[in-house]
Amino acid sequence: MLTVTIDGVEVEVEAGATVLQACEQAGKEIPRFCYHDRLNIAGNCRMCLVEMENSPKPIASCAMPIGDGMVIHTNTPQVRKAREGVMEFLLINHPLDCPICDQGGECDLQDQAMAYGLDHSRYRENKRAVKDKDLGPLVKTVMTRCIHCTRCIRFATEIAGVEELGALGRGEHMEISNYIERALTSELSGNIIDLCPVGALTSKPYAFTARSWELNTTETIDAHDAVGSNIRVDSRGRSVLRVLPRLHEDVNEEWLSDKARFANDGLRRQRLDRPYIRCDGRLQPSTWDDAFSAIADRLKATNGDRIAAIAGDMACAESMIALKDLMTALGSPHVDCRQDGAKLETEVRASYLFNTTIAGIEDADACLLIGTNPRWEAALVNARLRKRYLAGGFRILSVGPELDLTIPVETLGGGPDALAALADGSLSSSAVLSNVERPMLILGQGALARFDGSAILGAARCIAERCNMVQDGWNGFNVLHTAAARVAGLDLGMVPEQGGRDVSGILEGAGNGDLDAVFLLGADEINTSDLGDAFVIYLGHHGDAGANRADVVLPGAAYVEKNATWVNTEGRAQLGQRAVFPPGDAREDWAVVRALSEVVGHTLPYDDLASVRARLAEIAPLLGSPDEIGPATWGAFGTDGAMNSDPFASPVSDFYMTNAICRASETMAACSAQILGAGPRDTGTHG
Amino acid sequence: MSKERASFEFTQALRTEADKIIAKYPKGRQMSAVLPVLDLVQRHNGGWVTTEMVSAVAEYLDMAPIRVYEVATFYTMINLEPVGETLVEVCTTTPCWLRGCDEIVQACEETLGIGLGETGADGKFTLREVECLGACVNAPVVRINDDYYEDLDLHRTRAVLELISRGAIPPPGSQTGRKTSAPASGPTTLSARAGSF
Numbered sequence: 002m003l004t005v006t007i008d009g010v011e012v013e014v015e016a017g018a019t020v021l022q023a024c025e026q027a028g029k030e031i032p033r034f035c036y037h038d039r040l041n042i043a044g045n046c047r048m049c050l051v052e053m054e055n056s057p058k059p060i061a062s063c064a065m066p067i068g069d070g071m072v073i074h075t076n077t078p079q080v081r082k083a084r085e086g087v088m089e090f091l092l093i094n095h096p097l098d099c100p101i102c103d104q105g106g107e108c109d110l111q112d113q114a115m116a117y118g119l120d121h122s123r124y125r126e127n128k129r130a131v132k133d134k135d136l137g138p139l140v141k142t143v144m145t146r147c148i149h150c151t152r153c154i155r156f157a158t159e160i161a162g163v164e165e166l167g168a169l170g171r172g173e174h175m176e177i178s179n180y181i182e183r184a185l186t187s188e189l190s191g192n193i194i195d196l197c198p199v200g201a202l203t204s205k206p207y208a209f210t211a212r213s214w215e216l217n218t219t220e221t222i223d224a225h226d227a228v229g230s231n232i233r234v235d236s237r238g239r240s241v242l243r244v245l246p247r248l249h250e251d252v253n254e255e256w257l258s259d260k261a262r263f264a265n266d267g268l269r270r271q272r273l274d275r276p277y278i279r280c281d282g283r284l285q286p287s288t289w290d291d292a293f294s295a296i297a298d299r300l301k302a303t304n305g306d307r308i309a310a311i312a313g314d315m316a317c318a319e320s321m322i323a324l325k326d327l328m329t330a331l332g333s334p335h336v337d338c339r340q341d342g343a344k345l346e347t348e349v350r351a352s353y354l355f356n357t358t359i360a361g362i363e364d365a366d367a368c369l370l371i372g373t374n375p376r377w378e379a380a381l382v383n384a385r386l387r388k389r390y391l392a393g394g395f396r397i398l399s400v401g402p403e404l405d406l407t408i409p410v411e412t413l414g415g416g417p418d419a420l421a422a423l424a425d426g427s428l429s430s431s432a433v434l435s436n437v438e439r440p441m442l443i444l445g446q447g448a449l450a451r452f453d454g455s456a457i458l459g460a461a462r463c464i465a466e467r468c469n470m471v472q473d474g475w476n477g478f479n480v481l482h483t484a485a486a487r488v489a490g491l492d493l494g495m496v497p498e499q500g501g502r503d504v505s506g507i508l509e510g511a512g513n514g515d516l517d518a519v520f521l522l523g524a525d526e527i528n529t530s531d532l533g534d535a536f537v538i539y540l541g542h543h544g545d546a547g548a549n550r551a552d553v554v555l556p557g558a559a560y561v562e563k564n565a566t567w568v569n570t571e572g573r574a575q576l577g578q579r580a581v582f583p584p585g586d587a588r589e590d591w592a593v594v595r596a597l598s599e600v601v602g603h604t605l606p607y608d609d610l611a612s613v614r615a616r617l618a619e620i621a622p623l624l625g626s627p628d629e630i631g632p633a634t635w636g637a638f639g640t641d642g643a644m645n646s647d648p649f650a651s652p653v654s655d656f657y658m659t660n661a662i663c664r665a666s667e668t669m670a671a672c673s674a675q676i677l678g679a680g681p682r683d684t685g686t687h688g
Numbered sequence: 689m690s691k692e693r694a695s696f697e698f699t700q701a702l703r704t705e706a707d708k709i710i711a712k713y714p715k716g717r718q719m720s721a722v723l724p725v726l727d728l729v730q731r732h733n734g735g736w737v738t739t740e741m742v743s744a745v746a747e748y749l750d751m752a753p754i755r756v757y758e759v760a761t762f763y764t765m766i767n768l769e770p771v772g773e774t775l776v777e778v779c780t781t782t783p784c785w786l787r788g789c790d791e792i793v794q795a796c797e798e799t800l801g802i803g804l805g806e807t808g809a810d811g812k813f814t815l816r817e818v819e820c821l822g823a824c825v826n827a828p829v830v831r832i833n834d835d836y837y838e839d840l841d842l843h844r845t846r847a848v849l850e851l852i853s854r855g856a857i858p859p860p861g862s863q864t865g866r867k868t869s870a871p872a873s874g875p876t877t878l879s880a881r882a883g884s885f
Contacts, residue, residue, distance in 0.1 A: 170761045
């Protein structure tokens with residue numbers, strides 16, 4: 002520890018810290034544009050100048066390492082004058098277009114100009130103008146506003162791992178640009194909008210939509226993937242206008258994937274805003290009473306064991322427990338939350354969790370990926386793997402498809418053959434895992450959602466045990482989920498009971514007439530044509546595959562429209578808040594199930610959120626203690642069965658199109674077409 | 689000279705030359721060779737590089753194209769537009785300006801019949817102004833292809849350019865006859881002859 006004096010106050014600072022960090026520790030606010038604590042130091046904006054004794058000139062505090070006994074002044078007339086000079090230079094070429102700039106009201110330059118700007122300009126020459134760049138469908142550019150802090154370049158290069166942005170030219174002619182005008186190929190590109198301290202990079206879908214002070218802000222949890230990113234939803238009236246990340250060091254740090262950030266326009270389209278009943282082969286608008294009585298008529302005439310329920314990927318814990326309790330009351334053992342057919346088990350909690358934790362990746366020494374593409378399945382887990390890789394001494398092996406994770410991956414094989422060789426130690430690469438202190442593996446849904454998934458789960462456990470991944474204080478066995486609902490579903494036992502059918506069994510039973518009614522809780526990613534003649538009830542928020550097949554459609558709430566509990570892939574329960582009300586007649590899902598239970602004569606014993614949550618905590622205590630991760634106990638799971646040699650495939654074939662909200666989003670469609678080159682879909686009037 | 693943007697690949701001869709350059713740097717530091725390799729490719733292509741060449745250099749040196757493009761746009765010695773056979777670069781930074789570079793620019797424009805930043809219709813000359821060439825002690829300075837012509841004035845500039853346009857190469861360096869950057873008025877020290885004490 003070093004001692005420095007800042008404005009007359011002595012503080013103890015860790016060696017290696019910068020003067021700016023020391024000043025912050027002393028509670029002094031230092032203005033800055035280029036410095037960002039998660040990016041490399043550039044030291045080019047000069048806004049953070051402070052006075053250091055024995056230095057003839059002010060110093061850039063962000064780039065100056067602390068030295069023992071330094072005496073720093075942050076509020077002298079010289080410091081103020083220096084910063085005013087820097088600000089005047091920054092404003093020379095910055096347009097005075099705040100009234101038409103989307104950054105207005107949340108702009109670092111605007112704020113700091115209030116403190117250090119002159120009230121008039123002394124500049125009489127022409128201002129420079131810079132051509133705007135095309136960065137794709139998400140990031141809008143007004144490059145004349147750019148002050149060359151290079152945060153976007155550093156983010157793209159360091160964190161996103163796509164070296165596509167750079168500074169072209171020099172001096173006054175410097176421009177931030179991409180090499181060839183094309184969309185950024187990163188799933189994290191939206192973060193450069195947050196990083197940009199001025200209005201040069203703004204959100205394209207949100208352009209000219211609202212002013213920051215008009216918005217209602219709600220802190221909630223993302224449900225597009227199983228990371229459980231902490232988000233802030235900005236809404237006005239009934240519409241969600243934008244989604245921004247919230248800081249959570251252990252989950253998403255301060256980043257957010259583009260899907261979570263930009264799919265919000267999907268919340269306004271294709272919505273189910275009233276109940277529907279199928280009449281003469283067509284879904285007709287209806288009322289809650291009619292829809293409930295249609296269901297009640299059908300279910301009362303049906304034996305409990307001929308009814309089944311499937312929970313989709315965006316179902317919240319509250320709705321799943323209500324549905325499971327209803328199914329139990331009806332006498333049905335056929336419930337499943339694994340709509341992709343993943344052979345996950347519920348007996349050993351460690352068998353379906355990301356036990357290492359996302360932040361724990363930073364402590365690992367080597368990683369084996371099994372049938373997963375974390376870049377698309379959980380972009381922020383991939384960002385964490387990259388962060389660990391950049392810290393040095395980290396090797397990543399993969400069994401599965403060829404991957405571009407922005408970091409080197411050694412592919413050992415495409416499928417179970419390589420896995421078997423790793424499990425019995427006959428593959429020389431297994432030494433990479435067994436010779437390090439803290440190895441980890443990440444098992445993806447692509448490896449589990451197969452007929453031999455159970456054997457693969459067993460083989461993965463074998464590898465984990467063989468390579469000493471499970472030790473005191475370290476569990477390197479990780480399952481990476483893609484569905485926000487999955488871990489909560491498994492925690493709540495939303496799987497078939499004794500004699501019950503799993504998803505494929507339910508589809509088979511519905512197809513061959515063994516099941517008469519199927520309840521889909523937002524389940525759209527199943528093959529609905531397999532449901533045969535079964536009576537299908539769909540409770541969800543979007544008119545997607547499930548609603549299309551349903552006989553009765555009950556409108557529910559999307560993830561930002563309800564107070565809900567989400568459990569991420571680590572097993573971390575987090576509480577989401579309602580940001581806006583669901584549209585039209587739609588209601589919170591658990592309340593719909595509760596109301597339906599009364600109509601079918603099996604009234605559920607809870608009628609407010611607190612009592613549903615009490616029920617959650619009764620079944621899975623961790624769901625009652627938000628943001629806590631309890632270490633899961635290890636045990637035996639998986640089977641020893643034979644594995645099919647078909648190669649693994651990632652369950653996510655298009656990052657931007659993974660759920661009903663994305664599929665309804667025009668922004669996501671544009672991303673899919675322009676970034677992944679999926680090509681615009683036929684519109685009917687094309688050509 | 690053509691502005692055609694054909695795809696570009698390193699020829700065997702270029703590879704040999706590039707590998708010699710890369711070998712000067714430690715293994716794994718091949719990116720350090722970006723400037724000399726860009727220069728190599730530029731000379732091979734008649735004085736300028738296309739975007740395709742930038743990409744090819746990036747691939748050859750295993751770096752992101754944007755990083756090579758940053759370098760290529762930063763240095764004025766790398767031309768991203770076609771240039772004439774002879775590239776005339778007049779320094780107009782302060783020391784040269786104080787020593788009369790306005791006159792030099794005028795001489796160049798009149799002799800070559802083109803303005804700053806232009807290339808003649810015959811493709812022989814490109815004229816442009818540059819920032820400090822680092823030979824201030826012999827200002828004003830003009831760079832013609834790889835050579836510096838120093839201590840210029842209106843007449844000397846004309847003479848140099850006329851010689852060049854006739855295909856000759858006048859001796860580079862100071863055009864007043866002084867040796868490198870010796871004092872313009874002749875030696876001021878060590879002027880005594882040995883043994884004259």
